[in-house]
Amino acid sequence: MNKEQDWPLYEIFIRAKSGLDHKHVGSVHATDAAMALEHARDLYTRRQEGVSIWAVRSADIVASDPAESDAFFEPARDKIYRHPTFYDIPDEVKTL
Amino acid sequence: MYTQGLDSLGKDCLRDETRDGAALESRFQARVDAEEKIEAKDWMPEAYRRTLIRQISQHAHSEVVGMLPEGNWITRAPSLKRKTILIAKVQDEGGHGAYLYSAAETLGVARAELVDQLLAGKAKYSSIFNYPTPTWADVGAIGWLVDGAAIMNQIPLCRCSYGPYARAMVRICKEESFHQRQGYEIMLTLARGTEAQRAMAQAALDRWWWPSLMMFGPTDTDSKHGAQSMRWKIKRFSNDELRQKFVDTTVPQADYLGLGVPDPELAWDEAAQHYRFGPIDWSEFERVLAGHGPCNRERMEARCKAHEEGRWVREAAAAWAAKRSAVAMQAA
Numbered sequence: 161m162n163k164e165q166d167w168p169l170y171e172i173f174i175r176a177k178s179g180l181d182h183k184h185v186g187s188v189h190a191t192d193a194a195m196a197l198e199h200a201r202d203l204y205t206r207r208q209e210g211v212s213i214w215a216v217r218s219a220d221i222v223a224s225d226p227a228e229s230d231a232f233f234e235p236a237r238d239k240i241y242r243h244p245t246f247y248d249i250p251d252e253v254k255t256l
Numbered sequence: 257m258y259t260q261g262l263d264s265l266g267k268d269c270l271r272d273e274t275r276d277g278a279a280l281e282s283r284f285q286a287r288v289d290a291e292e293k294i295e296a297k298d299w300m301p302e303a304y305r306r307t308l309i310r311q312i313s314q315h316a317h318s319e320v321v322g323m324l325p326e327g328n329w330i331t332r333a334p335s336l337k338r339k340t341i342l343i344a345k346v347q348d349e350g351g352h353g354a355y356l357y358s359a360a361e362t363l364g365v366a367r368a369e370l371v372d373q374l375l376a377g378k379a380k381y382s383s384i385f386n387y388p389t390p391t392w393a394d395v396g397a398i399g400w401l402v403d404g405a406a407i408m409n410q411i412p413l414c415r416c417s418y419g420p421y422a423r424a425m426v427r428i429c430k431e432e433s434f435h436q437r438q439g440y441e442i443m444l445t446l447a448r449g450t451e452a453q454r455a456m457a458q459a460a461l462d463r464w465w466w467p468s469l470m471m472f473g474p475t476d477t478d479s480k481h482g483a484q485s486m487r488w489k490i491k492r493f494s495n496d497e498l499r500q501k502f503v504d505t506t507v508p509q510a511d512y513l514g515l516g517v518p519d520p521e522l523a524w525d526e527a528a529q530h531y532r533f534g535p536i537d538w539s540e541f542e543r544v545l546a547g548h549g550p551c552n553r554e555r556m557e558a559r560c561k562a563h564e565e566g567r568w569v570r571e572a573a574a575a576w577a578a579k580r581s582a583v584a585m586q587a588a
Binding site: 164165166167169185186187188189191192195202203206207223225226227 | 295297298299344347348351354355358359361366367368423424427431567570573574576577580581
């Protein structure tokens with residue numbers, strides 16, 4: 161059997177309806193962008209699950225490293241004053 | 257849909273000789289115990305990765321091979337309505353295979369490699385698809401019983417510790433319900449039909465009942481890898497628990513059809529609130545799993561033929577994309 165190579169992998173993002181963000185749903189293999197969209201349509205929207213599809217070459221995605229996530233996200237950890245609940249406001253003060 | 261490969265994992269899935277040591281592994285287990293999801297790029301024990309690749313790919317292969325027994329009836333469905341439903345159902349099975357291959361690939365294995373393993377006969381798929389579909393009633397019985405058993409197996413997998421697998425299962429479970437209901441409706445139509453139609457429905461139930469019970473895999477006492485998979489929260493319920501649940505929900509559905517379950521020992525146990533059922537013929541299960549079922553050869557031949565006959569399409573698409581990107585480069 162000849163060894164066949166997989167076609168390039170595309171990550172698929174779908175907007176379920178207008179007003180919502182595109183959300184990652186999975187991936188498809190395709191030779192080019194147009195085929196990626198058609199495959200994604202056939203695979204992920206057989207029951208009208210979407211009104212818009214983004215396809216991105218998986219190789220083009222830049223991702224943070226989970227092994228480094230403690231250090232990477234550390235700067236936000238001690239800044240609890242960024243949350244509204246940090247502040248003590250008397251109950252009598254309304255709509256704040 | 258069909259996950260009885262769970263218990264046919266190899267030795268390599270059992271022990272993990274990792275250099276990264278016990279610390280990483282105990283941190284991993286703590287995350288699993290805390291019901292955190294493990295994602296693709298997270299550290300995981302090699303044995304966990306191998307177990308998942310094997311289980312998810314066997315599951316994907318089962319979906320793909322599972323298109324064959326029902327595909328057999330697409331051209332002979334009794335009405336246009338049934339034909340369009342069956343096409344949609346078989347297309348879903350192909351889709352489920354694609355979701356699952358996609359989930360397996362997040363673990364660092366190439367899809368082509370998994371497909372090669374299947375076509376070379378090195379990978380397992382659910383033994384249920386090695387049974388024939390001689391009548392239209394078999395299409396009904398598959399939807400009702402086989403997809404019904406699959407749902408029992410798959411709902412707990414939606415909470416599997418591995419995120420990409422769990423998310424694929426959520427998508428699949430949403431679609432399975434249609435499969436089961438269309439199958440039951442076929443059985444109902446036949447059961448309410450002529451004497452010959454009723455007999456056809458009964459014969460299909462007789463054929464599919466025991467193989468459906470076998471879909472849950474060996475009994476807990478004979479299940480080799482259940483405990484580790486449970487610890488990793490890949491698996492949530494034992495084979496016997498799921499099988500009992502299936503029998504308890506399915507027997508009343510058979511009663512409603514007015515059909516008889518082919519088990520003389522089947523009886524309701526009032527004290528336990530469960531149906532008791534007769535012994536399963538595990539030698540048949542072993543035989544089919546080992547490749548000696550009624551249709552093992554036919555299924556693999558059909559898969560290999562489809563793959564070979566599609567080769568020129570795949571090659572042409574790749575050549576066309578290469579040519580277009582060369583033209584685009586030149587123009588730039």
